[in-house]
Amino acid sequence: MYYFATYALKFLLSLFGRIKIYDKSNLPKREGYIIACTHTGWVDILWLGVAVLPTKIHYMAKKELFQTAFTKTLMKQLHAFPVDRANPGPSTIKIPRKLLAEGKVVGIFPSGTRTKENVPLKKGAVTIAGSANAPIVPAAYKGPTNFKDLFQRKKPRIIFGTPIAPNNALSKKESIEAMMKELEAQFNALQMKIADK
Structure with missing residues (x-):
């Protein structure tokens, strides 16, 4: 289901413009790492999944997306797992730690919400990385964030x-504090770099 959905999304999204991917060689050769990406809209989630194919991403998603039977089934088929952002519990770390121990890739958006502004990053990604002794790969996205942007054919990078x-x-x-500082520094540098592409 994951590959079918992701390759189908790749085809559909490519109708609006092909994505440019930079420095993909920075992704570790072995799996068992976190990708921490900027988050400006729902489109970046889709393009991130496409950009790392054939690697699968297990997304940390807000629990509200699991409230109906249909979306719950869809989210699970797409390898997403729920997190209560208002009241994070033990599973917030337990599930991604287990995935990382199994050599899987976990996708997290440290801003915690979709925003075009620079907001303080949440520490979830670095806390999980420290607990699981796993690396974090920062990523920055620039491009369409919604249907309007897609139809305007804004180029994704x-x-x-x-x-x-x-x-x-x-x-x-x-x-954790050192990783947080490095993550913030790389996010700032990557966002400036991708803006010039």
Whole structure:
């Protein structure tokens, strides 16, 4: 189901313009890592999944998307798992840790919501990375964010940064803080770089 849906989306989205992918070689050769991407609209989620094919992404998604039988089934088929953003519980870390231990790729949007403004990043991605001893690959997307943008044929671009690994020589708290600073710095640099593409 995942491959069918993603390759179908690739075909449909390509009708509005092909995506330009930069520095995909930064993705680790082995799986078991987090992709942390900027989030400006629902389209970036789709293009991110297409950009890393044939790798599958397991998205952390808001629990509201799992409230109906149809969307719950769809989300599960697309390898998404729910998180309560207002009241995060143990499963917020437990599920992605298990996925990472199995060598899978977890997709997280650290802004926590769709926004075109620079907002403080949430620490979920780095907390999970530190807990699972897994690297984070920052990614920045620039392009259409909604149906209107698609029909205006705004060109989509995505760029991948260099992996950020936990520093086991530091305490867990210090390592998470260091990863957070690096993630913010790379996000800022990648967004500036992709804007010039």
